[in-house]
Each structure stands twice: as structure tokens, then as C-alpha cells.
Amino acid sequence: MKAYEELLGRMKEIDLIGQIGSLLSWDQEVMMPTKAAKIRAEQLAWISKTGHEKITNPRIDIILKELEEFSDLNEIQIANIRLVRESYDRSTKLPTEFVEDMAKHRSKSVISWTEAREKDDFEIFKPDLELAIEYARRKADFLGFEEERYDALLDLYETGLTISKLDPLFNGLKDNISPILNSVTNLKKRNELEWFEKDDWDLQGQEKLSQIVSEAIGFDFSSGRRDSSTHPFCGGPNPDDVRWTTRYSRTDPFGSLFGSMHETGHGTYEQGRPRSLDFQLAGKANGLGIHESQSRLWENQVGRSLEFCIWSLPHWKECFPDNMKDKDEGDLWEAVNSVKPGLIRVDADEVTYNLHIIIRYEIEKLLISGDIGVDELPNIWDDMYEKYLGISPPNYSLGVLQDIHWSMGAFGYFPTYTLGNLYASQLLDAAKNDLPDYNKSISEGRFGDLLGWMRNKIHSRGSILRPDELIEEATGIPPSSDSFVNYISQKVNGLYGI
């Protein structure tokens, strides 16, 4: 198959270009001196332009058309051909001029959003947001869709995702989470958690704990790094070079640790990719939802479990001998699971987090369909927070202006966060079925069983299947909210004795 060999060669070059771009971006966030920003943007623009030239080369379409006629292909070949086709189509369907205009508008919008948030003035951002929505609509039209325009945007972040698939999942959540949340807020326990809300958590202790936990989970530091950055993320060019960051605050030891566990989840996924498929799209990590499942799994399902607190308590005491004096695993467990409806998504607990996402999802559907205009947005935002979380933002900065996503034109992105939570629960249920010793292994710090299961069922499968197919293959059932609802009910029951 000469055509397939050529396709592999072209994919390899495109992948190498992407790897180099990843390293430049990581460096920009973590290492780059401040004045270098302007020329770094030129370097990144060159990388982006060069990558775009390679993927839009008409020769790719010719090879694909030839390969798409073949019937005797294995699952990896089928996946590579499908994934290059998706990538080629996405890159060629958007006119170059449109992409450039949109990129310029994105830069402008991020600036006006930043200013609007700082000055708590929605009007500053409004015209740019209006245009950003218009660009998103046009983008969807260029890309094409079968049922709803918004589907074309969802598909960009999670292949095959549509409103008709998401609505049932999110409705299942809404219907079940709201009663749980009401029962918790009515109880209003949790005053005895003040012990950890102090400004004296040693930063070196936090670094040490992050390192211990990440190593214990199985992140390979000879194939990766831990650093700090303002916005924690997991990046790096390839499975041999995975780089995650966290941030440290003297007032909050959980931010750095759970941030580290979250990024370690992303990082172990990247390190576990199938190495025989290096430089191939089929060997890449799957969509954002699956990626988020790996981070949420270690951050929440594992990290906030009583078993993990049992294992980690001695390490907490080693890293923070004064703060942790007289504390037991129960104190730690209650502290890391404090449930309280809040206004800010990124600070939300496991019970309320998905409600923040559902609010954004409902609003994006309305904005993209044109059922509401930007004028109405702030009121609708506040109404939804009142309805789902029983609280209302006192200003725009704590409300509709809190997220950067819309300024970047990333409509359709938010749902993947919740998909990650649902997938994580569903995967863990399936893993527990195969690992009868699971609870004991976590309380003893033997995380290799769970990591091995994920390696086998998820990491090593790359992007061979579509995300929902992969979840079904790994767990035996299609994506569902049942596992998560179950998980969160049990946790709240345990914590609050409801």
C-alpha cells in the first residue's frame, strides 16, 4: 500500500511540527522571559502556518480518496484514514481569510474580555462577544452539520458529539444532582473545616507532596517534568516528554495537590499512548472528554476518596507536620470534600461542578441558535444560577464574565468537562469490577492496578475508536450519567450521613 505509506510519512511530518509547537507553547507559559512574547508569537505563527500548509496539501485528498476505496483494512488503518480525513476537511473547509479574521478577532476579544472583567463592565466585552458568536455560527456553517448548528462546534472538541446525545446525559444529571444538592445545603454542616483555611501551608511541603503523589500514581519523571505556572496545564511534545504544571498558594494546600493529581491524570494518559503508533493520529490521545476523564479520575474519584486519605495522611503529616498535628484521615477526607454552592466554576466541588457546566451548555445552545441575544445574556446567566445553584452573582466578574472560553471563540468546549466526570465514574465502576481488591489497593498506595487498567482499556487504544465507542468498549455500556449520579449520591451519603 504505497498510498498508506505516503500518508504515514505526511502524518509524521505534521505531527513533528505539532510537537515543536507544543514545546514552544509550554516554554511560553513556564520558562520564557517576559519580553520574548512578541517574537515567540512569530515563531508560533510560523509553526501554525507550516502545519496548516502540510495538512491542506491537495495531495492528501488524493491519497485519502484512493485509500477510502480499500476494503481490506485493519482498525488502525481505518482510524488513521478517518482521522486524517477529519483533519483535512476541517482545515480545508474554513477559508484562509476567514480563519485569519477569526484569529485576529480572538486576540482582540481576549483583550476586551480581560478589561471587561477587571472593570466589571459587560458592555466593554459585548460587541466582541456578539461578533465571536457570529464567527462561531459561520464556522459551524462552513464545517457542516446534520441536525443542529451547535453540533458542528461540539464535534470539534469531542468527535461525534451532538445535542441529541448530550441532552439525555445532562438531563439525567440535572434531575438527580439538584435534589442531592438541596439535601446538603439544607443541612449546612461543615463549620469545623476552618482548620485548613489558614495562611501557613509551606510551599516546599506542597511541592514535595505533589511530587510524592504524582510518582506514586505512576507518572514517569524520566519521560516528563513538573513545573509551576499561573494556569496549570499538561503539555509537552510527545509521550517521552510530558510536562505538567501546578500552582502553589500558602492559603490552600488542596489547590496544588489536586491540581497535581488532575494534571498527573492527563500526563499518565499521554505517557501511556500506544508507542507503535508514534506520529500517527490513531496513536494520539482521544477527545477532550476522555482526556478529562483521566484527570478527574485521579483528582476526584481517587484523590477525594477516604481510601486515598488513609494512604496519603502520613505524607501530609510529613510535609506539613504542624498543620496536620492531631488530624486523622476522616478530618482530611471531610476537608477535601467540602460541598458548598459557589459562583465560580473552577472553585466548584464535585456535586455542583456539573451544574456550572450545564448552565453554560444551555446558554451556548441559546446563543448559537439565536434564541437569545447577547443583551439578554447577563440576566439569563443570573437566572440560571438562581435556578440551579440557588445563588446569584453580585457582579459580572463573578458571573457571566468569569470564563475566558467565549472570548476565545471556544463554543462547544464546556460540555467536555462534564463528559470527563461522567466517563471517569463509568470507567472506575468498570475497573472495580475487574479489580476486586480496588479499595484496599488505594488505601495502601498501590495505584498501579488502576493505572494498569486504564493503560489497557483507554491509553493504549489511542484514537482508534471514537470517544463514545471507546467508552462502550471499555465499560460494556454507552456513555451514561448513571455511574456518576450513583457515585456522588454515595459520597454525599457517607459525608453527610443522609
Add this chain to the structure above:
Amino acid sequence: MKAYEELLGRMKEIDLIGQIGSLLSWDQEVMMPTKAAKIRAEQLAWISKTGHEKITNPRIDIILKELEEFSDLNEIQIANIRLVRESYDRSTKLPTEFVEDMAKHRSKSVISWTEAREKDDFEIFKPDLELAIEYARRKADFLGFEEERYDALLDLYETGLTISKLDPLFNGLKDNISPILNSVTNLKKRNELEWFEKDDWDLQGQEKLSQIVSEAIGFDFSSGRRDSSTHPFCGGPNPDDVRWTTRYSRTDPFGSLFGSMHETGHGTYEQGRPRSLDFQLAGKANGLGIHESQSRLWENQVGRSLEFCIWSLPHWKECFPDNMKDKDEGDLWEAVNSVKPGLIRVDADEVTYNLHIIIRYEIEKLLISGDIGVDELPNIWDDMYEKYLGISPPNYSLGVLQDIHWSMGAFGYFPTYTLGNLYASQLLDAAKNDLPDYNKSISEGRFGDLLGWMRNKIHSRGSILRPDELIEEATGIPPSSDSFVNYISQKVNGLYGI
């Protein structure tokens, strides 16, 4: 001038590719996790291949030929056209297959050299060295030369350098340095320097001192970084992003500080490049000799002067309160100027350093001309050390196998180190003429006067002139060894009271 605009556009793209390569290389040395080496090599190979494709594009020859007909050009245009021509010719004169073979042999030779040095067995390296010399000869033949084949190699590292230019400079040195060295070794003072040869130099103190001194000299840390690496170097992609490294040892505080001053010299040169010539070859730092003059200037002429010791003593005491108790500027000055003939080039003092280089230069001439064979090399090496330095290596590792350069095929590189020393002295003499307050400014830590002079005379001139023209423009006289001989005699006189 449409052709010139096109040339600028092509230069910019080639420069951006080079910048990205620089960052990848820096990261490889300083940040990269160990297992990432293999794929990093693929990224670098892609960058190198892509850059090569751009510079060898036949279109460049067409534009150059058009521009070379113009007569009404300014000095910057002239320089850019000359420099692109040199770069194009060098890249196209070597057949692709030859370059690939040479690169493969280089990788192989570095490995056999490493093994030979570890096992102290010259025979392991000998066949690869023989072939490396053969490649160097063929490279010279492809590139072309007027008088001596070796000239073509010298020209690669310092444009326009030839044996007929170097011999008088190096003879001037030899004739004058040997008597100075003899007078010093006959005296055999320096026993009271043991105070600094202790294993208790605090590493954080060394980092702090490096930072203080580099900032004081004028390195801009908002346009650069300091890190540590096994082999100290100065890299980074552009003048807004200059990254230097040093290394720290508990037994030797001078290694880290003078390493830092050396790299700070390189770094301030890069930061001082003419910003109106960004992405143009005329705006690049000049040849290796000029670059080395900036590093040696701060490391030696400034860093090992009594005036600098006067200024830096309080900082030494602040960083190492115990070690520096009861020490005065005289103790420090004598310690940093300990003169002793040794076998290892990189550990050599200012008096003997250039003799190490002259030995290598004499040997390279013999090897490239074919006057000696690799069989004779170890004996000739030992004889020359006996002749010039009065000592003879006890084994190969401390002798002929100590440098990596030949294994990398870098014949013609060594002389630039000594050129740097000569240029540094010559430039400092000229600067002192313009700065009557010079000695006082150094002892008071006002380094801006000297840096400003270099910015004005050297840094801002980029590569507009050839290296020897630039030295003559800046100092009023062509390159000469007189300043350096004068400088070193005076220093030895002061130190040893000869």
C-alpha cells in the same frame, strides 16, 4: 527594490526556523527529560532539513545575482547580500549525501571518542578520527580556498580567517608568553592559596553571587534566563530571549562565577544586537572570535582584575560569610589569578590558555595538510606540551583525548578561542582610551560605561563588517597580539612582583 524585499522575507523565515531550533537545543540541554532524547533528535532533524531546504532554494541564487549587480546599496544591504551569499554557497557547495554521511560519522565519532576517553585507549577513537580528518579535507575542497586547504575550515568559524593571518598573531603570542610563563614557574609562589580549595562553598551562595554579578554587568533578565547545565553555554532564540547556564561545584566557587561572567558576556552581546535588523543576517552577532571577546572580556579582563575584586568582595562576604572571613581584595585577586601550567585546556589560567590553543592549531595544520598522520598524533601532542608548557600528559584522557571538537569534525574552531582573548584586550585598551574613569568605574561596580562602549562599538554593529574589519573600526588598528601580551605581562608583574 522588490528583490531585496524578497530576500528579507526569505531571511526572516530562515531566521525564525533557526530560532526555533535554538530553543529546542537549549531545552534539550537544560530541561528535557532523559527519555525524550530520541524524538528530540527527530524534531531537530526536521528543523535542520527545513532550514536547509529554505536556504538552498535556487530562487535565492536568482535574487542574489540580481542584487549583486546593484551599485547603489547601503552598508546593511551590502552586508545582507554578502552574508546570504556566503550562507547559500556554503549550503549548496556540499552535496546533500556528503553532509548526511558526515553527520552520521559525527554521531559515531562522538560515541567512540567518549568511549576512548573513558577507557583511556586512543586506538578506539583512531579510525574514526582518521575518517573525520578525511571528511574535513573533502569539506574544505568542496568549499574551496585560495592558499591553504585549512583556510576553508578556519573561514567557517571566523569569516575571512586564514593561516597567513593567524600565524603572525600566534607567533607574536608564543614568543612573548613563553618567557612570561617561565618567569612565573621559576618563582613557584602561591602556596597560600589553599584557603579556597575547600569543599564547603555553599551552592545557594554561588547562585546568588552569579545573579548579582550578571545583573550588575547589565544582563537583562526580563529578556533572558540563568539556569544550570553540565556544559555551560549561552543560547536562546533571539535578543529578547537569551539563555545562559553555568554549573556549581562545592569545591570551586570560581567555576560558577567566572562561568557566569563568561556567559553573561555572550548574553549581553546577544541582547545588544541591532533591533532594527531583527531576522537579518547583518543583525546577527559576528563570528566566534568576536563573540568570545565579549565573554573573555567580562570573565578575565574585568572579572580577574583587582578593581573587580574590590567591588565584588562585599558580595563574596555576603554570599559566603564563613569562607570569606578575614579575606581582603588582595587575597581574592591572587586566588582568582593563580597561574600554573596544567594539562587541561578548560582549566587553564590566562597566561597558559592560549598555549593550549596554539598547540591544537599547530596540530590541526599538520593533520589537514597531511604532514602528519593520526598514528603520530599522540606523540606530537605530548612533545608540544613538553615544549610549550613544560609538562607531559600521563595518559591520553588528560592529553590528546581531552577535547570533544575533533570527534565533531570541528577542525578550525579552536583558534577562535584565542582570537577572543586577543580581541578582548585590544577592545579594552580602546575602551579605556575613551573612558578615563575606567578603573574607578569597575571598583565601584559601574559596569554600564564599559558595556555601553561595547554596545556602541561592537554589539550594535552586528555582522555588518567582517570580524577583522570590525576590530579595526572599533579600535583603530587591525587585529594584533600586542594588547594581550601587554595586558598579561602587566598582570603577572603585579601579581608576582616580577
